Amino acid sequence: MVMDVVDVKRIAHLSRILIEEEDIPLLLSRFNQTLSVLNKISEVNVDGVEPMTSVLPMKMVLRPDIVCDGGKVDSILSNAPHVENNFFLVPKIVE
Template sequence: MSVDKNTVRKVARLARIAVAEDRLDSMAGELNGILSWIEQLNEVDVEGVEAMTTPVAMSLPMRKDVVTDGGIRDKVLANAPKTEDGFFVVPKVVE
């Protein structure tokens, strides 16, 4: 499975990373280099093998369904590029 220029453009859009048109080819080359190296995984017999989800088997801990945090609006906003009246200011989302 090798990627072409169009695939890189599509993947870059999905990843929300702007990639200049004149870099698409070289990026496709780089990605293909890595992907062709990864292809060797096809040699492994994984028939009937469960996908690994956690290295050490354990059950998820439970806790009471109560509020444990909050009331820290100013801390949450402290690093925002732009705020106003206790809100994040973002580019127009709905036309």
């Protein structure tokens, strides 16, 4: 895949980035260099290679998924100006 000026302008628009016209050729060159490297990487044969999450062998430590209040309800609510039934009480702003 090779990018052109229209692609660079579209990416800039979607990213909400203002790019000066004189900067477009440099960006176009850099985008195309990056895409060239990515195309080379995509040519690598990875058949038989196991997917991995880290370069180091690590075992996931699992813990039980237990819902709790964290034991800090009182200290958290102590910062609120108004509390009711262990909830922050805020003024109604929508009718």
